[in-house]
Amino acid sequence: MTAFSRISKWFFYLILLPATIGVCGWQGWAWWSWASAPVASEQEVSPTADGTVQLQIPPGSTAQEIGENLKAIGLIRSTTAWNLWTRWETLRDRNGSFQAGTYEISPTEALSDIAGKIWSGSIVERSFTIPEGWSIREMAIYFENQGFFSAEEFVAATEQIPTEAFPWLSPDLPHLEGFLYPDTYKVAEDTSPTAIVNQMLARFEQVALPIYEQGQAQTPYSFLEWVTLASIVEKETVIDDERPEIAGVFARRLRDGIPLGADPTVEYALGIRQTEDQPLTFAQVRIPSPYNTYINAGLPPTPIASPGVSSLEVSLEPPDTDYLYFVARYDGTHVFSRTLAEHEAAQAAIHDGRSAQSESRSETTN
Structure with missing residues (x-):
């Protein structure tokens, strides 16, 4: 064994020894189980429907502050045990840290499970789905109805053009209509309108931008014209x-x-x-x-x-x-026409058909 190896070995023992003595001095795992068990909290806690507690970890929270909050709401018994777990995990994973966010924690969870959840960032998430063809107004109403935030807050966020993060956006845009990609997303429970807007823009960048870049040499449209035409085709x-x-x-x-x-x-x-x-x-x-x-x-x-x-x-x-016109049949399909005369005839036929159906329904109800 080299001198360097002997020094490294003894250095490891010096780090491990205090933790080992501490655990043994606290009467082993029986004490650890007691320290991990939840107790009644003096603070008022609002549990969810299944009895779990939602805990908010603000950005920049220290390990000690998190432990004190967990003890205050009755999820752990001992901050000493918490601090010991924190020191050991920091030694084991020097690049890791506790993650900010909202967490759902069961009162029956062990201290190690709670700490592991917050260390790995297993935050509470919820999903939302934006269908193809929705406008910003429709999205705003949806987010408000789903309890994310107000419609006004979302609309305001879409009027900020983040050209630094997404340089393909024109700074002259009045809003982000058309560039919020329709998809299903997962977000943190306490997410903000700006965070959602950025997530949808990132998805547009991932899915849509390559399509334009690959066909830019063949298309007659600018980037904005292309998305605008596509939005009308979608509707x-x-x-x-x-x-x-x-x-x-x-x-x-x-x-x-x-x-x-x-x-x-x-x-x-x-x-x-x-x-x-x-x-x-x-x-x-x-x-x-x-x-x-x-x-x-x-x-x-x-x-x-x-x-x-x-x-x-x-x-x-x-x-x-060859077509220049089309008119909706109101069943999802359209009649396509080459000339104005054909188009007007199609419009008249659809109008007459709707009138006949209306009269038939009226006679049936009478």
């Missing part, structure tokens, strides 16, 4: 098989300088959603707005919703089509 498409044809119609209209005439852009401008019983009126589609694609040629200034990957892909280089 218009119900049946997936029709997505390429819808994108093709819009692409042809853009090339020919014909207004897109997309209902979802008017709905976005007015903050409404039309239904079969309450379709957009002629007066509504004549209301001036930068987003009204009935009276303005070209694309609106920003996306109108969050497109999914299918709409993003098909909008990068839309297929050629």
Whole structure:
């Protein structure tokens, strides 16, 4: 054995000896079990439905502060035992540390299990799902209804453009509409609107950005135009098989300088959603707005919703089509037409069919 090895060996014993003596001096594992067991707390604790306690560890909390909080709410008996575990874990994992966040802890958990949970960062998480085609307004209402935070807080967060973290975002954007990728996410229980926005932007960067980078040389659209077109295609498409044809119609209209005439852009401008019983009126589609694609040629200034990957892909280089028009049947499908005369005939047929169905329902109820 070399001199260095002997020194290293004795140095290890000097570190381990105090901990070993301490455990033995405290009457071994029987004492450790007593120190780990929970006790009644003098503080008021709000347990969850299954009896567990939610504990908030603020950022920057020291190991001693965490131990004192655990003892105060009755989850451990001894801060001395806690400090011993902390010293040993620090020696074993020098790169590790206790993690901030919200934790669910059962009163029956042992001290070592509680410490391990906080050391590894096993925080309370919850999930949320944003469907393709949702706007920021719809997301904001959803988060408020789910108890995350207020709709106003979320909208305010989306009006901050984090170009330092995501340099592909234009600093001139008024908001992040279209760039919050629709998906299912897991977040900390006490997450903030900004954290969620950044998580969704990171997902867009991961999924959507490579699509544009790979096809940028072939597409006629700028990055913003591409996402904007994809958002309109997303809102218009119900049946997936029709997505390429819808994108093709819009692409042809853009090339020919014909207004897109997309209902979802008017709905976005007015903050409404039309239904079969309450379709957009002629007066509504004549209301001036930068987003009204009935009276303005070209694309609106920003996306109108969050497109999914299918709409993003098909909008990068839309297929050629003979069609210039389409009209919804209100069953998810559309009638595509080559000429204005065909389009007007299709509109009339759909209108007559809806009127006949309405009369039939009226006669049945009477």
